[in-house]
Amino acid sequence: MDKIKGSFYGFIVGDALGVPVEFYKREFLESHPITGMIANEQRNTTAGYWSDDTAMTLCTMKSIIELRKIDYRDIMEQFKLWILEGYMTAGDVCFGIGQRTLKALTFYNRETNNPTITKSFKNDNWIPLIGTLSESQNEKMTSGNGSLMRVLPVAYYLITSDLSLQEKIAIMHKVSAMTHSDDECVSSCIYYMCFINHLLKTNDILESFKLASNDVYNNYDVNVCGQLYRIINSKFWDLKIDEIKTTGYVIDTLEASLWCLYHSKNFKDAVLKAVNLGGDADTVGAITGSLAGIYYGYNSIPKKWVKSLMKKDMIDNIINDFLNIIEFSEKDHG
Numbered sequence: 001m002d003k004i005k006g007s008f009y010g011f012i013v014g015d016a017l018g019v020p021v022e023f024y025k026r027e028f029l030e031s032h033p034i035t036g037m038i039a040n041e042q043r044n045t046t047a048g049y050w051s052d053d054t055a056m057t058l059c060t061m062k063s064i065i066e067l068r069k070i071d072y073r074d075i076m077e078q079f080k081l082w083i084l085e086g087y088m089t090a091g092d093v094c095f096g097i098g099q100r101t102l103k104a105l106t107f108y109n110r111e112t113n114n115p116t117i118t119k120s121f122k123n124d125n126w127i128p129l130i131g132t133l134s135e136s137q138n139e140k141m142t143s144g145n146g147s148l149m150r151v152l153p154v155a156y157y158l159i160t161s162d163l164s165l166q167e168k169i170a171i172m173h174k175v176s177a178m179t180h181s182d183d184e185c186v187s188s189c190i191y192y193m194c195f196i197n198h199l200l201k202t203n204d205i206l207e208s209f210k211l212a213s214n215d216v217y218n219n220y221d222v223n224v225c226g227q228l229y230r231i232i233n234s235k236f237w238d239l240k241i242d243e244i245k246t247t248g249y250v251i252d253t254l255e256a257s258l259w260c261l262y263h264s265k266n267f268k269d270a271v272l273k274a275v276n277l278g279g280d281a282d283t284v285g286a287i288t289g290s291l292a293g294i295y296y297g298y299n300s301i302p303k304k305w306v307k308s309l310m311k312k313d314m315i316d317n318i319i320n321d322f323l324n325i326i327e328f329s330e331k332d333h334g
C-alpha cells in the first residue's frame, strides 16, 4: 500500500509543484529552477495549490469510493459539480480546465438535460457521441493529455480487480473516451495502467516498460495506437533532454514522464526534473510524481511538500478511503 499511497501523493505534489510554472519556457527555468512549493501571484495561486489534474482525480476517486465500481455517468456528474460549484478544488473554483474536457462536459450536460434525449443517455451509450464532437465541427483532434491526467484511480481500481486484462483495457478505453476518444489518448491511458501494474510488481522501470509494451501489443488493436508506438518502439531512456517535449500532447507527456522517472535518483529529483522542463509542467509533474511515488515509495516524498498541499485533510481522507476499498496486497504482487 505504501507504493499506491506514494503514487497518489506523488501525483498531487507533482501537480502543485508544476502549477506556478505551467507554460513557462525551459530556458527560463534553467536559470530560475523550481526547488520547492511556491506561490504565483499572477495566477493567484498559493504554495501547494493544485489544479484540474488533481481535482478530476479526486472526483473520480470519490465516485469509486461511493459506488464501488466504475460508473461513467456518475464520474461525469462529479466533474459537472467540479466545474459548476468548485467541488474538489484547491481554491473553491474550477482551475485549469482543458478545452477538450470543457467541450465534452458541456455537450454531456446539454444532452442529459434535454428531456427528449435523456432516454438515449442511459448506461454508457453516450460515450461514443463525445468522440464525434470534433469531427462534426471539422476540428483537428489534438490528442491532449486531459484524460491521462485523471485516470490514475481507474488504473488502480482495475489493476486490483479480478477482471481480465482485456476487460480492464475495455473499461479504461471508455473512461478516456468520456472526454478524450482519440486513439492516442485512449492508448496512452491503457499503456499508463499497464506500466503502473508492472512497476508495482517489479519495481524495475525498463522491465515494466517491456512488459507494458507487450501487454498493449498482445491485447490491444495495434492499428489504433497511433503515435504511442513512437514510445514503444524507441529507447526513451536514450533520448537527450532537448528531444523531450512538454506540450499538452499526450504522447509527449507520457514520454517525458517515463524519461524523468528513469533519469532520477530519488522522488524529489524526478518531479523537479519534470516541472523544470517547463511547458505543461503541472501535468508532466503529476504523471511523473505518480510513477516516482510507486518506485521510491510514500516515505520518499518530502514531508514538507505533502504538508503544504491545499486542503490536505480532504486529500488525506479521500486517499485513505480509496486505499481501503481497493483490494490489494503488495505481498501477492511480490
Ligand SMILES: [Mg+2]
Residues within 6 Å of the ligand: 051, 052, 053, 096, 282, 283
Ligand atoms: Mg493542470
